[in-house]
Amino acid sequence: MALTGETSTQLALRDPDIRLMLRVRDDDATAFADLVELYQHRLVTVMHHLVGNAEEGEDLAQEVFLRVYRTRKKYHPKAKFSTWLFTIANNLAMNILRDRQRKFTVPLDVRDSGPLGPRPAEQLVHDKAGQPHQRLQHQELAGVVKVALETLNERQRIAVVLNKFEDMNYADIADVMGMSTKAVKSLLSRARENLRQALKGYIQMEGQAAADSKDE
Amino acid sequence: MTPLNDDEKAELVAYLDGELDEAATQVMETRLATDPAARAEMDTLKQTWGMLDYLPKTSPSSNFTNRTMDKLTLENSVPTPAAKTQPMPSRSRPWIVAAVWAAVMIVAVSGGFLAVSHLAPVPTHADPHHDSDLPLVRHLRIVEKWRWYESIDDLDFAKKLAHPEMFGDDPS
CATH class of the missing domain: 1.10.1740.10 (RNA polymerase sigma factor, region 2, helix turn helix motif)
Structure with a gap:
């Protein structure tokens, strides 16, 4: 600030x-x-x-x-x-x-991914359509979150990372990004909504993984 | 119980981030207490945000500071590219290249002319059986290139001439 x-x-x-x-x-x-x-x-x-x-x-x-x-x-x-x-x-x-x-800028079709199969981002899109695998482990979940973060545009991503990992408030983010505080509020709201959409199929899984890690 | 519009969602996110003033916080808490849809919205937003904790924890490599300082030292000690390059012919001054080539050609041609004049004296016709061109014929390959050999000091220099990239742009 x-x-x-x-x-x-x-x-x-x-x-x-x-x-x-x-x-x-x-x-x-x-x-x-x-x-x-x-x-x-x-x-x-x-x-x-x-x-x-x-x-x-x-x-x-x-x-x-x-x-x-x-x-x-x-x-x-x-x-x-x-x-x-x-x-x-x-x-x-x-x-x-x-x-x-x-x-x-040219999105690839999942079928065009070559012999190694779909890339992580493509896999996420694919999985969103159906139920994600029940035994998704912590590491895999990390990969899914990483890909979800990559679906955000660069401004949303920067705002999210500063807010989450730097614990920066809206006013500081606004200073860093050269925006108004109101614009940052709107930016972060849209970013969270986009993340929620990208991770929709995994939120319950996350709850289960968290419970499992507490049990261990 | 209507779904939250964009402004209300932004307000809810700001509430979760602790960015609302006291009055706005009060309004949001009242809404959350009476609106299950708003509460459900808040729960999924919180869970989504919590999932970012799954991202791997990062630590810089142990020599990060030293590497950064080394890079800084290197950056400050290395002269600018313009200063450290050899005075090779520049792309921006092709006339220098052309002038050097012209000078080399003049020297070579003059040297060659003098050498040929010296090795091939004018025939006297005193002895019609004596063929004065015989030595020239015997060493024809050398004589043909004599003007080049005349203008160089040693074989190494001659070999270097076979690398035109050393002379920069083609003056043409």
Whole structure:
């Protein structure tokens, strides 16, 4: 959330991460290493769930940190440091996801999937028509959720991931994504509805899996 | 008990996310207490959101910070591409390539002319049985390429000439 009416000094006094970033701005390499150490887990998690691949997520998180360093001289604290960091991450992820969408715009028919059978996304569409297999295990459920997340458009996906995994409120998401809070509210509502549709056949199964894991 | 419209769904999601103010929260809780359809909607939304917990937990690799710092060091130590490239003929300056080729050709032709003049003296016809062109005929292959051999220092340089890609764009 943008903290209006506060000076950079006031912000820096309140937010230790801003102080750290101001040291990075002053070419303190140790401070940059500390910043990477501090935020790597959160950033890798977000980027992984955005692109759906752990390795690529890590590469992108690294690129975000490098961009932070490259643009350090332009840094002026206006909001929480994490908002600035995730704005850079959002811009990078948005480009990646849009590029990917442009490259894969032609939907394949399930029958066209070749000798290896339908891909996970196709399998999900197929399964939605009928009852999913009763013995769907935790790992398979994870795959289904991953595919469901991939059915969201890039804006919905980013909003969902920031909300769910960064525990970011609507105002912070709005700052990161350059939208109004009202637009974020609407975006997240549509995203949840889309997820519900994609996971409709698995919700009961999830309840059973959760109960099973409690019994163990 | 009518199904929730889009605005009401957005309100319900915001309620689940703790984003409603006190008054709106009160309104939503009253609705949920009296409307089974709204409650069912809320339950499935909560379950759907809970399913995201099945996504794998991610941890950066143990050397993530070191790799990032190494990359940064490399990035800052490597000169820009323009500075590190050899001064090869540039695509943007084809006239330089053309000028170099023209100079090479002039030197080669002049050298060849002088060499041929030197190796093949004008016949005197003093001895009609003496064939003055005989050495030229015997070494014809060398003589034919003599103008090229004249303009180079050693065999390695000659071999390098067989790689035109080293000279950039074709001046033509």
